[in-house]
Amino acid sequence: FTKPGALERGESYFITGKGSIGMAMRAKTPIFDNKGNVIGVVSIGYLVSKIDSWRLDFLLPMAGVFVLLLVVLMLLSWFFAAHIRRQMLGMEPKQIARVVRQQEALFSSVYEGLIAVDPEGHITAINRSARKMLGLPSPGRQWLGKLIAEVVNPADFFTCQIAERRLDVMANFNGLSVIANREAIRSGEELLGAIISFRSKDEIATLNAQLTQIKQYVESLRTLRHEHLNWMSTLNGLLQMKEYDRVREMVQGESQAQQQLIDSLRGAFADRQVAGLLFGKVQRARELGLKMVIVPGSQLHQLPEGLDSTEFAAIVGNLLDNAFEASLRTQEGDNTIELFLSDEGDEVVIEVADQGCGVPEALREKIFEQGVSTRTDEPGEHGIGLYLIASYVGRCGGVITLEDNDPCGTLFSLFLPKVKKNDDRTINPIDR
Secondary structure (H helix, E strand, O other), X not given: OOOOOOOOOOOOEEEEEEEOOEEEEEEEEEEEOOOOOEEEEEEEEEEHHHHHHHHHHHHHXXXXXXXXXXXXXXXXXXXXXXXXXXXXXXXXXXXXXXXXXXXXXXXXXXXXXXXXXXXXXXXXXXXXXXXXXXXXXXXHHHHOXXXXXXXXXXXXXXXXXXXXXXXXXXXXXXXXXEEEEEEEEEEOXXXXXXXXXXXXXXXXXXXXXHXXXXXXXXXXXXXXXXXXXXXXXXXXXXHHXXXXXXXXXXXXXXXXXXXXHHHHHHHHEOXXXXXXXXXXXXXXXXXXXXXXXXXXXXXXXXXXXXXXXXXXXXXXXXXXXXXXXXXXXXXXXXXXXXXXXEOOOOEEEEEEEOOOOOOOHHHHOOOOOOOOOOOOOOOXXXXXXXXXXXXXXXXXXXXXXXXXOOOOOXXXXXXXXXXXXOOOOOOOOEEO
């Protein structure tokens, strides 16, 4: 098989056809001299069967390498996918998208302020309530990645020892008094950051005030009911015995005693919540077999600056509750609890003395810390009352002293300035 053109027209070409020895592929190209004239032809040819053999010799090893490479890539892809799935907690992309949307909805719907930070103190999440309470403009995405110290002042609660769990801590964020909690975020042993939740202390104080009033009311009713039942039993017995003169004396005496206590409390204590608290505590002490004495000369016409009625009542109430419990835990003393409360001078003075079991020396250095209590042998949550008292006293710049009472028991003395001094230094209220 031939094709003219290489000599006549100076063309190069390929041609496939059947020759004398079989199917072959040939290539022809002309040879030119210096003047461009064709002076010859170069021709090369291979049998098609030979080319097919070479092709198989080349492609078979390549096919093996390709298959091996494909298997390796599939294995690597499987391991990579498994690693990614572990990192995504075994969830598919659709599940991850759903969880993210649920998290965003949860963050937005929670009434408490929520802020998540990484170990370096960068904000990773912040909800609408947190921005509102801290006075931060929306949208929230503009705060992501920023250092918490640039957004919240002071930021110690967000950055110091974030691996440690903290519960119900009173703090100040951007001038707002809050009750805050902190929980570490971990992946195995790796610390990923922490999430902080907080609520305005004013809101909690409002709920606490309502609860305190209800508890005082219930306690007073329970005490009065108990006393009334005893009084009615005695009265019934006297009537059965026809001791009518004694009945008349009991009725008049009981009425006069209650009225005298009410009149004395209303005259000495202008704050009705404090007066109501003391009335309930006197009745409670009587029910427990104790004697609570309000020292003559006690009075309160002005609360310390920085404390409202609920907080001041919480201080007095917790001190009296501790005195009641200490008196009931010992057989020594005469079960008398004395309260002195006065606002004469520049300070409000509160003194509560009992003849109970006292405070061990080993606990005096830390008795005002959260969770520390002398009642280690009793179930329940203890160690809150004195911590709360110390927090209130420290906030208004006051001082607490703890002394031994004579002949036994404890004397707590609180000195609260009526007007808080403008001093930015941290005040330690504890003076032992």
